[in-house]
Structure formats: structure tokens, C-alpha cells
Amino acid sequence: MKLSRVGEFGLIDRIKKIVTSDSKNLLLGIGDDAALFRSRPGWITILTTDAMVEGIHFDLTYTPIESLGWKALAINLSDVAAMGGVPQYAVVSLAVPSNWEVEDVELFYRGMKQCGDFYGCMLIGGDTVSSNSGCFISVTVVGEVEDGLAVTRNGAMNEDVLCVTGKLGGSMVGLEVLKSGENKNRFPISVKRFLEPRVKLRESRKLVKEFKITSMIDISDGLSSEILHICQESNLGCLIEEDKIPVAEEVFLWAEKSGKSYSTYALNSGEEYELLFTMPKVEYKKFLSKKSAVAKFDFTVIGEMKPKSEGIKIMRQGSTVPLSPEGWNHFENIEKGRQNYFS
Amino acid sequence: MKLSRVGEFGLIDRIKKIVTSDSKNLLLGIGDDAALFRSRPGWITILTTDAMVEGIHFDLTYTPIESLGWKALAINLSDVAAMGGVPQYAVVSLAVPSNWEVEDVELFYRGMKQCGDFYGCMLIGGDTVSSNSGCFISVTVVGEVEDGLAVTRNGAMNEDVLCVTGKLGGSMVGLEVLKSGENKNRFPISVKRFLEPRVKLRESRKLVKEFKITSMIDISDGLSSEILHICQESNLGCLIEEDKIPVAEEVFLWAEKSGKSYSTYALNSGEEYELLFTMPKVEYKKFLSKKSAVAKFDFTVIGEMKPKSEGIKIMRQGSTVPLSPEGWNHFENIEKGRQNYFS
Numbered sequence: 001m002k003l004s005r006v007g008e009f010g011l012i013d014r015i016k017k018i019v020t021s022d023s024k025n026l027l028l029g030i031g032d033d034a035a036l037f038r039s040r041p042g043w044i045t046i047l048t049t050d051a052m053v054e055g056i057h058f059d060l061t062y063t064p065i066e067s068l069g070w071k072a073l074a075i076n077l078s079d080v081a082a083m084g085g086v087p088q089y090a091v092v093s094l095a096v097p098s099n100w101e102v103e104d105v106e107l108f109y110r111g112m113k114q115c116g117d118f119y120g121c122m123l124i125g126g127d128t129v130s131s132n133s134g135c136f137i138s139v140t141v142v143g144e145v146e147d148g149l150a151v152t153r154n155g156a157m158n159e160d161v162l163c164v165t166g167k168l169g170g171s172m173v174g175l176e177v178l179k180s181g182e183n184k185n186r187f188p189i190s191v192k193r194f195l196e197p198r199v200k201l202r203e204s205r206k207l208v209k210e211f212k213i214t215s216m217i218d219i220s221d222g223l224s225s226e227i228l229h230i231c232q233e234s235n236l237g238c239l240i241e242e243d244k245i246p247v248a249e250e251v252f253l254w255a256e257k258s259g260k261s262y263s264t265y266a267l268n269s270g271e272e273y274e275l276l277f278t279m280p281k282v283e284y285k286k287f288l289s290k291k292s293a294v295a296k297f298d299f300t301v302i303g304e305m306k307p308k309s310e311g312i313k314i315m316r317q318g319s320t321v322p323l324s325p326e327g328w329n330h331f332e333n334i335e336k337g338r339q340n341y342f343s
Numbered sequence: 344m345k346l347s348r349v350g351e352f353g354l355i356d357r358i359k360k361i362v363t364s365d366s367k368n369l370l371l372g373i374g375d376d377a378a379l380f381r382s383r384p385g386w387i388t389i390l391t392t393d394a395m396v397e398g399i400h401f402d403l404t405y406t407p408i409e410s411l412g413w414k415a416l417a418i419n420l421s422d423v424a425a426m427g428g429v430p431q432y433a434v435v436s437l438a439v440p441s442n443w444e445v446e447d448v449e450l451f452y453r454g455m456k457q458c459g460d461f462y463g464c465m466l467i468g469g470d471t472v473s474s475n476s477g478c479f480i481s482v483t484v485v486g487e488v489e490d491g492l493a494v495t496r497n498g499a500m501n502e503d504v505l506c507v508t509g510k511l512g513g514s515m516v517g518l519e520v521l522k523s524g525e526n527k528n529r530f531p532i533s534v535k536r537f538l539e540p541r542v543k544l545r546e547s548r549k550l551v552k553e554f555k556i557t558s559m560i561d562i563s564d565g566l567s568s569e570i571l572h573i574c575q576e577s578n579l580g581c582l583i584e585e586d587k588i589p590v591a592e593e594v595f596l597w598a599e600k601s602g603k604s605y606s607t608y609a610l611n612s613g614e615e616y617e618l619l620f621t622m623p624k625v626e627y628k629k630f631l632s633k634k635s636a637v638a639k640f641d642f643t644v645i646g647e648m649k650p651k652s653e654g655i656k657i658m659r660q661g662s663t664v665p666l667s668p669e670g671w672n673h674f675e676n677i678e679k680g681r682q683n684y685f686s
Contacts, residue, residue, distance in 0.1 A: 027387060027493070028493070028495060031576075032426070032495050032496050032497075032576075033391060033422040033423075033425035033426055033496070033560060033561060034389045034390060034391035034422045034423060034425070034426050034428075034486075035389070035390045035391070036387050036388065036389055036390075036426065036488070036493055037387065037388050037390070038387055038388070038490075039382035039386075039388050041384050043382075044370060044379050044380065044381055045379065045380050045381070045382050045388070045485075046377045046378070046379055047377060047378045047379075047380070047432060047434055047467065047468060047483075047485060048376060048377035048378070048434070048468065049434040049435070049436055049468060049469060049470055049481075049483060050436070050470050051436035051437075051438055051470045051472050051479075051481065053438045053472055053473070053474045053475075053476075053479065054476075055474075055475045055476065056438075056472060056473055056474065056475060057472070079376040079377045080376075080377060082376035082377070083375070083376055083377050083379065085377075089390060091390055091391070091392040091483055092392070093392055093393070093394035093436070093481035094394075095394055095396045095399075095479055124390065125390060125391065125392060126392060127392055127393050127394045127481070129394050129396055129399060129400070130396070130399055131396050131398075131399065131477075131479075132396075132398045132399060132477075133397075133398065133476030133477045134474075134475075134476045136394075136396065136438055136474070136479035136481075138392075138394065138436035138470070138479075138481035138483075140390075140392060140434055140481075140483035142388075142390060142485070143377075145379070147381075150370070150371070150379055152371060152375050153375055153376070154375075217376060218376060233374075233375075
């Protein structure tokens, strides 16, 4: 159905039906000038926003609109996870291209709603407007974290262990599979990881509540790039062991076809949405000792923080070389004619 | 300077230098995964977001980029004013077209910063990405309002007076002047009103703190359209007197040239960012009696709320006719080939 048939306010009513939910702290949701909610004493508010632009961050020829809705919210939830927090509310600005129909807009909101329900984040407002060029999405998430538990990028200490959740590389494989026209069903985990990323909110909460995490960041630009961020912000160096980086199984399969090394995927794949974090060695020992109790998830130590003077290095086949980040950097990549996240 | 020369992280550093400010409640600003701030007990949090799309909401051939930055924030602040609140923090997603240079991005942030400083709202985060089509902007503002003082659209009561701040029509005149190529200096107030709208935050606070305001909305789509919103949400009708609608002086001048009636401007001009609100008659009498004390601003009674069965009407040249809103409705206007807000 054409958008002009339902009009702006008809569309708002349809969106309301998709996203409305209840919460005792939410006083006013979609439909007024703004949303209203109550904050809790003893908690700090988290605010984060991320944009996605058609042709830069996504390509609708291989991205289902419902997945796009999921992902637009998920990438923001991952930022909340990176702070150690709990997401609460989301608002979205969606600029809809002229070839979208009402049903497409509804699919988008349905995808967002599914992601929000899965992670306990409520969509409480937004602005849906028309675009005469591409699709543009901006999501803002409000969350909270207990006073004293928030983790930033800049608290890593010398000799801390550097750790990562999950196994890396799959998102870049998923994108390459989708672009290549390869049968998606042969790489189902990677494709799903790229299209509808899972975020490590539960894991983040376990970490900040049970251990002393000194710094944390989510892997959106690529492992090597995020390592650089933590080192720069914490004013330290580090030494990574390439062999220790956990690599997703489908990466090995795909690397055989693509001819790239599997560690290229593990180091440079963006949109992984795993957590990269540091903790003192004594905390890591604590984890090992109570592992059976907390190990509803696992993580891997991939290296150690060093003094700044020792640089940011990786041990590869017995020799130590500088780590050169090749993750996504917006304006440089565009200049080079690179499109999407990793191509 | 080309954006690729400074890169994404160089750009973030430059933006930081423009927008950084201090606040005791802000714990973490631009540069990490998210921003962190403390909320106050006894206050409710307000969350609002608004998008602007090049070619739909603005045209860079006659809009200075610095004004665009001002306006992108101002339209969100106006939503906070419509709730009776105080703005605190803003985040922005900016998708930058390939022909913009570093200096253009800086101008945008400078405009936002000026607006934020003027109204006490701090820019604490955002996402600046590249676009291979037009410019997209989405701003989200967090504000607060005392528990019990928030005003929504749906609380108007039968026989309440319907009031509006300021004088209307100027924004539409400003847009028409800019599009016509007419000398801008002949309509300075209207052009300024369109490009860098002032918002009624101070007025809103006076209203909610000193009077019992039953409903409130800001005029972004046009007076007639906003009247419809209040009536629909409050399940009431109303009777407006056309002669009482305050019209900006330059509207009369421009209407002579354009051949439209001045009331067309007053009723349909969007982006006015005045406040439309209702209050019981007894409250209005209170206002009249203490006018000298509070009248650092004025407002005008333009009509009265009626039972729903009496409809939404306007008294025009002695006869009473239905009020037909012709403000902006996104998808319908686009379908009709209408561009920008009012053309």
C-alpha cells in the first residue's frame, strides 16, 4: 500500500500498534511531542546514538528490511553493553525512500520491535519522514547503569589481560557471502551474524557485576581498530598473540574460497558486536576459579596491556610486529571508493 | 579541507573542540561508546527526536549550514518546550554528503553549539557518517520536567481557552522569500524565523510553573493542524476566531505580493515553534490579574474548547465554518509533488 494512502498520521497509528508495550516507569510513549519516563536513584543514565545510511552501511538488494530494523537497534544496544549498562528506551528517525510501501515501514518497525523485546528495550518514539534519495536510519538508546559500575575505554592498566567474548570474523564472512551470490545456507551463522547481530548485554552485565573490568568497548569497527582505541584512550601499549584470537568456524571454510587469511577476518571484521575488555590478572584468576559458576558464557584472553613505549604489537608466527588496524574509518574508506563496511 | 584528509577520528577530535562544555551531572561526553549523566530525583526524563532530510526539509541552496545546525537542535528543543520541560543533553546523527568539506561539518556543529548554549542544552554525543546521496540529520534531546508539571496534548477540557504565543505566519513568509529570490533584507524577521527559529522554552516554563495548563503542543506543522491534534487527543471540538489569530507584521507586506490571504499564512505556516495551549478560564483570569508581574511575554486567546459534537470550527467574516488543516503531512505532500514544508 502506498504511504500517501495512509498519510503521516495513519502511519503513526500503524507503528503504534506494532511497537506499543507497557512499563511502570514509562509515563508517555509514542504520539505526543516527546516521551516521558522516570529514572531511578542510584543509577546513571546512558545515552547513545548510531546512524545507518543506505549505500554506505547497508544494501537493500541483500538485506531484508526486517533485519535492518533489528540491526539498527542492535548496534545501539551494543554500545550500552560496552558501558556495562542495561538498555531501557529507544527512539528512531527513519527517512523512507519513495519506493517503500506501508508494509515495508511496518517490517522495519517489526524488526526493531523483535530486537527490543529480545533485549528488554522499549521503542517509545520517533520520527518517520520521507526521503527523495536513500534510506536513512538513526536510533538513539537510553539505558542505565549502577553508579560506580560504568566502564569506559580509558581505564586499562599496564599488565591487565586483554579479553574478547565470542568468536570473530563471521560478520565479514556473512557480508562477503551475501555480496558474492554464494548460497547463503552454506554459511548460515555468518549471514545471520551480519544481518541480525546478537549483542552481549547479558555477558556485559555479568562482567561488570562480578569482576573489576578496567576498560571495555564493543567491536563495531574491527578487533584491531578497537584495540587501538583502548590503547590510545588508556595511554598504553599492548601485545596480542594472533594464535589466541578466537575465530568462528565458518571463517576457515570461507577463507579457503576467498584466498584471504583467516586472521584477516578475525582482526578486521567489523560489526562483530563482541566485547573487548581488560581486567587485572588477579581478576582473571578469580574468573578461572569460579568459572563453573559464572560460565554461562566464555571469553578468551588474547594479550596483555604494556607500557605505551612498547607500542601496540601482535605476535605472529614467532615474531612480534606492529598491529596495523584496517577496520572501517568512514571518510578515508569512502575516499578510496570502498563501500559498505569491509569490502 | 577534504574529510578524507582528517579521517573519522580526526573529525571527532575537531567536533569535540567545538562542542565540549562542562556540567556537574555529565559524567562522560563525546568520544566513548555512549554518554553518561546523572538524573535528578523528583524529575521526569523527556526524550524526543526529529529528523531533517535534504530536499524534503531543507534546501542548501538558500540555507547556510550554520543555520541548519541551529535549526536541527531548535526543532527538538521546541518539543521539550511543548512538554513544559527543560532541555539538558543532545546527541546528533549527521550523514554528510560527499561534497561537504571539513569546514562545512564544523559549521554545522558550530550552529548546533550556538543554539545549545543559548538554550542551555549540551551536545554530548553523536555519529557523523558519510552519505553518497543527500544530507540527513537526526537530533535527539533529553530533558527533564518536575514530576506533576509535564503537559501533554490530551488534557484539554471543555470551555478551556485556547491560546497561542507570539505572532504567526513569518516562517512561511521566510521560506517563500528565500525561494523567490526576493531581497532577504526586506523581510529580515521572517527569514531569520525560518532559518534559525527561536523556541519558547522560557515561556513554557513560566506557563507550567505559574498556571494550570491543561494541554500544550508546539506549532511545527501549522496552527490549524496543531489545533486538530489537541482536539483529537483531548476528544473535544473547538471554536476559533480568525480575527483573533496574531499575525506577524511582515506577513501583511508579503501577502500583498504573493496574493494569498494573510490568514492562510497564520493558519498554515509550519515551523513557527510557537506554543499552542489550553487553560481553564479561571486560570486565564489569574493571568490577566497578575499580568504585569509575569508579562515578560504575552500570549493570545484565539478560541475556546467545545464538546466534540460541535466540531472543530473557525469563525470567519461572521460565519462559522469547519477548520480544514492544510499544514504539512509528510507522505501526502510528497505524493502531490510538494517539496519542503509549505510550498
